[in-house]
Amino acid sequence: MILTKFVKLRIRPIVLKHYLSLGYNIKVNDIAEILVEHLTDGSHVLIWVQCDECGGTKQIQYNKYLSNTKNNIRKYTCSEQCSHNSNKIKETKKELYGDDNYHNIGQMKQTNLERYGDENYNNTNKNKQTKLLNHGNENYNNRDKFKETMLENWGVEHPMYCEEIIRKRIETQTRMLYDDYIEKLPDFKKYEREVLKFTKKQSLSLLKDIEKRSPYDYHLDHMFSITEGFRQNISPHIIGDIVNLEMLPWRENQAKYNKSTMIDSKLFERYDNRDSLLKQLTEDYNKRQNSTILSF
Numbered sequence: 001m002i003l004t005k006f007v008k009l010r011i012r013p014i015v016l017k018h019y020l021s022l023g024y025n026i027k028v029n030d031i032a033e034i035l036v037e038h039l040t041d042g043s044h045v046l047i048w049v050q051c052d053e054c055g056g057t058k059q060i061q062y063n064k065y066l067s068n069t070k071n072n073i074r075k076y077t078c079s080e081q082c083s084h085n086s087n088k089i090k091e092t093k094k095e096l097y098g099d100d101n102y103h104n105i106g107q108m109k110q111t112n113l114e115r116y117g118d119e120n121y122n123n124t125n126k127n128k129q130t131k132l133l134n135h136g137n138e139n140y141n142n143r144d145k146f147k148e149t150m151l152e153n154w155g156v157e158h159p160m161y162c163e164e165i166i167r168k169r170i171e172t173q174t175r176m177l178y179d180d181y182i183e184k185l186p187d188f189k190k191y192e193r194e195v196l197k198f199t200k201k202q203s204l205s206l207l208k209d210i211e212k213r214s215p216y217d218y219h220l221d222h223m224f225s226i227t228e229g230f231r232q233n234i235s236p237h238i239i240g241d242i243v244n245l246e247m248l249p250w251r252e253n254q255a256k257y258n259k260s261t262m263i264d265s266k267l268f269e270r271y272d273n274r275d276s277l278l279k280q281l282t283e284d285y286n287k288r289q290n291s292t293i294l295s296f
C-alpha cells in the first residue's frame with residue numbers, strides 16, 4: 001500500500017507532456033507537487049509504502065513499487081520472506097480448498113449456531129445498540145472524530161499525509177532518531193553513492209581550501225545535505241554538483257552533521273546559474289594562484 005499522497009519533484013523535459021496532459025499548470029524545471037497516482041510508471045521518485053504482509057513501512061522508488069505489485073494488481077510485500085508468506089497462505093488455501101480466496105463459511109455458520117443459536121447471526125445489531133447507548137447514534141463512526149482530532153493536532157486528516165507524524169512514528173518504533181533512521185535505509189545508501197559519484201566528477205580543484213583537504217583539517221561539504229536531498233527527492237546530479245560544494249573546517253562540518261546550510265530554492269538558483277558560478281570559481285582560483293606566485 002502506498003502511504004505517500006503527494007511528492008515534490010523537479011519537472012524534467014521528458015515528463016512535461018505527461019503532466020500537462022493531466023492538467024498540471026507547470027513548466028520544465030518547476031518544482032511541482034504531484035499526486036502519487038499521477039506519476040509516470042517509470043518514475044524513480046521515492047515514496048513511503050507499507051508492506052501488505054507484515055505492515056512494515058519503508059521508502060522505495062515508485063517504479064519499484066509498480067513492479068513489486070505488478071502495476072497495483074498484487075499485494076505489496078517488502079521482502080522475500082513477506083512475499084513468500086503471502087503466497088504461502090494462498091497456496092495452502094488453494095491446496096486445501098481449490099480457491100485462494102476461500103473463507104470458511106460453513107465453519108463460521110456452525111460457530112454462530114453453537115454460540116448464538118442462529119447460523120446467520122451477525123454482530124451488527126449488537127454493535128448498533130452499543131453505539132446508540134454510548135454515543136446516542138447507532139451509526140456513530142469513530143473515523144469522523146479521528147479526522148477531527150487529526151485536523152486539530154496536525155492540520156491533516158490522515159496520519160500519513162504529515163511528515164511530522166511519520167517522523168514521530170518511526171522514532172517511536174525504531175527508538176532511533178529520524179535522521180539516523182533515514183541514513184540507514186538501503187535506498188539512502190544508494191542515493192548517497194550516486195551523489196558521491198557525481199561529486200567526484202566535479203572540478204574540485206577550483207574550490208577554495210581544497211589543498212587543505214584531510215580528515216583532520218578541511219572536509220568537502222555538501223551545503224544542501226545529502227540526507228535532505230534524499231528526503232526531498234532531489235536529483236543526485238544536483239546535490240553532487242559543484243554549485244553545492246564547499247570546503248569546511250572539519251569541526252564545523254562535524255557540528256553541521258546532516259543539516260543543510262542552504263535552502264532548496266537557493267540550491268536550484270545556483271544550479272540554474274551554474275555557468276556563471278563556475279566562471280566565478282575559476283576567476284577566484286586564478287587570483288589565488290597569482291597571489292601565491294607574487295608572495296614568493
Ligand SMILES: [Zn+2]
Nearest residue numbers: 051054078082
Ligand atoms: Zn513485509
